Amino acid sequence: MRKRISIIFISVTLAAVMLYGWTAYAATSPTQITSTSTKGTFTSVxxxxxxxxxxxxxxxxxxxxxxxxxxxxxxAQLTDLVAGDQIELVLNSKQQAAYIKATSANASKPDAAASGAANPMDSSTAQPTATPSPTPLPAGTPEPTPQGAAAKPVTPAQPERNQEVYPNLEGMDVSVDGKHFKLHIRQSQGPHGSLYDLSIKPEDAGMIHLSGxxxxxxxxxxxxSIDLKSSDAKQTLAAQLAEHYGLDASKLTIQMKTQWKPDQAPAAKEYEDRKDNSKDKSKDKSKDKKxxxxxxxNEENHKRGNNSRGDVQRNSDR
Structure with a gap:
């Protein structure tokens, strides 16, 4: 009896451990976790x-x-970053910066001339405006709440639109497998446009998973820098990844599937042209046959006429 209880206890314990391990794996699966990001002004590196x-x-x-x-x-390189750049860091599953997107201060500033022309309060052009006298309010009307002088109208937030990586690409699935390295890129069609998903797992590094x-x-x-329609697209991607991650490009296995949007208009026009040409050719053939x-x-009638005249001539000779 005790032996049976011990066996049951051990079995339950093993099942609990396996369940916990599977739950932990599912919780860290790249399909469940999206990498976090942070933005700010670059200081140093x-x-x-x-x-x-x-x-x-x-x-x-x-x-x-x-x-x-x-x-x-x-x-770019880390050494190309300049203090004052606006940067966005994408963190991997180990909370390390794996992707840095920087915008230089000059690129982020609006054109000075355009800014000055659009600013009606420029000191060189603005003219003083007389302040109108307030209109007396009827008795019993509450006074309006004063607004701060620096208050600005609130612009409603506009929903972001997914960027089109390749405007004529309807779907894409790219998988790269190597020793301790995996990359997966997927593009599919959603109800409001293209949907994107990217995951990278380098050797001895945290997972990166982004979407949208x-x-x-x-x-x-x-x-x-890669033409997905070219025959060497896989080799170009392998070389690029190998250079960045220090991999052997010959040992990377790449599966690439792309689905491009059909160009319906030219195809339809070409079909109509072929159809019209076939009609014209049929008419020409019919006309030629007639x-x-x-x-x-005419040739047979001519022959019959010649034969009739010959018979008449022979009869008259007789």
Whole structure:
């Protein structure tokens, strides 16, 4: 009896451990966790950390083993970052900066001339305006609540639209497998446009998982130099990943599926052109046949006429 109870206890314990392990795995699955991000003003960077300031605090974020850096939508290095750049950090599952998107101060400033022309309160052009006398309110009407002088009209937030990585691409599925390295890119069609999903798991590093516009932005920069319609698209992507992560490109297995939007208008026009041409050719053939039949009849009538005249001539000779 005791032995049976011990066996049951051990079995229940093993089942609980397995269930806990599966739950923990599911909780860390890239399909369940989306990488977090933080934005601020770049301060400095060293071999291990990047520093940025926000409206409230100074932050020091550890760097991942391999960091993607883009500055003004161009691939860059950590050393290309300049103090004052506006940066966005995408953190992997270990809360390390794995992707840095920077915008230089010059690129983010509006054109000075346009800004001055659009500002009606410019001191060089603005004219003083007389303040109108307040209109007396009827008795019993409550006084309006004064507004701060610096108050600005509230502009309603506009919903973000997913970026189109390739405008003519309807769907895409790219998988890269290597030793201790995995990358997956997916584009599909949703009710409001294209949907994007990106996950990267480098060797000895945390998982990166992005979706929506963040995934679209990184996919666009990652594939910007690759022509997906070319025969060497896989080799180009393998070389790019191998260079960045220090991998052997020949040992990367790449599966790439793309679905492009059909160009319906030219195809329909081409079909109509072929249809019209076939009709014209049929008419021409019918016309040629009629002409040939007519020529044949004329030739037979001519022969019969010649034969009749010959018979008449022979009869008259007699």
């Amino acid at each position: 060293d071999s291990a950390t990047v520093k940025l300031s926000t409206d409230t605090v100074e932050q020091t974020v550890p760097l991942a083993k391999s960091v993607w850096v883009y500055r003004d939508e161009q691939k 516009d963040q995934a679209a932005a990184w996919i666009h920069e990652l594939l910007a 002409n040939k039949d007519k020529d044949k009849d």
